Amino acid sequence: MSHRGRRQVGVAGRNKQYVQKKADEMKAIGLQNALDTLEKLEVKLSEFAKRHQSEIQNDPVFRERFLQMCAPLGVDPLASKKSFWGQLLGMGDFYHELAVKVAEVCLAAKARNGGIMSLTEVQSILAKRKTKLGMTNSSSQKVSKADLQVAISKLSQLGGGFRTVQVGKSTMVISVPTELDNDHMQVMTAASAFSETGLSVDNVMHTTQWSRERTQRALDLLLQQGMAWLDTYEGQDLYWFPSIWQENRGGSGFDGMGGGERPF
Numbered sequence: 001m002s003h004r005g006r007r008q009v010g011v012a013g014r015n016k017q018y019v020q021k022k023a024d025e026m027k028a029i030g031l032q033n034a035l036d037t038l039e040k041l042e043v044k045l046s047e048f049a050k051r052h053q054s055e056i057q058n059d060p061v062f063r064e065r066f067l068q069m070c071a072p073l074g075v076d077p078l079a080s081k082k083s084f085w086g087q088l089l090g091m092g093d094f095y096h097e098l099a100v101k102v103a104e105v106c107l108a109a110k111a112r113n114g115g116i117m118s119l120t121e122v123q124s125i126l127a128k129r130k131t132k133l134g135m136t137n138s139s140s141q142k143v144s145k146a147d148l149q150v151a152i153s154k155l156s157q158l159g160g161g162f163r164t165v166q167v168g169k170s171t172m173v174i175s176v177p178t179e180l181d182n183d184h185m186q187v188m189t190a191a192s193a194f195s196e197t198g199l200s201v202d203n204v205m206h207t208t209q210w211s212r213e214r215t216q217r218a219l220d221l222l223l224q225q226g227m228a229w230l231d232t233y234e235g236q237d238l239y240w241f242p243s244i245w246q247e248n249r250g251g252s253g254f255d256g257m258g259g260g261e262r263p264f
Helices: 003-051 053-058 060-073 084-089 091-108 119-129 145-156 182-194 201-208 212-224 242-248
Strands: 116-118 162-167 170-175 229-233 236-240
Touching (some): 060 145, 091 119, 091 145, 091 162, 116 242, 119 145, 119 170, 119 242, 145 170, 162 182, 170 242, 182 201, 201 212, 212 236
Antiparallel strands (some): 116 170, 162 170, 229 236
């Protein structure tokens, strides 16, 4: 390589190093600016929380929006009751106690519904009990469906199968570790249209266009888990889903402690 060629390579190498250095400097400045901005936003958020403490504690809609504000900043008011947020708002205690109450309701009703019940029914039972939770001593404290879903998400982290699923237009709470696939969801969705008459194998086949074998396999698991009941009427097998039947009645007929009338 000629002397001139080596000089050009050397210049190109120095230029590349210079550009990389400037890029690193700009990245560091950008990161520091972002951190400064984040710190300012957290200060503003804490000021907002102090100013609206009562609304956050007592208004479920306001509380949901506050949690939505926190999420992009990586702020978790539920993380620990010893944290700044826990001491200011008591939200960690609120959702921990709510999660315990949700678990109590679901497990008490498990013998009746096999470990699946509507979110509406859980909300209705807790409202009837007028349970006092962490943030306030008021017996008129309102718990929204969004609150319940946050509490259930905390339960899901502990295992045991707690989670929510969508069945048609209804949100259902599952409290058993049984894996339910899309077939089971579709069967339960179909069942909502036959909650007053009972669901037959033919009903499912007509709704889903499945084979009899596939339909029976899905129904058998739901029956085995206690999520469906089987009744034979005039020689025809009819499947009843207590949780769906209850949801279609308005979700408030049972007290969550077991018992309640059979839907047939």
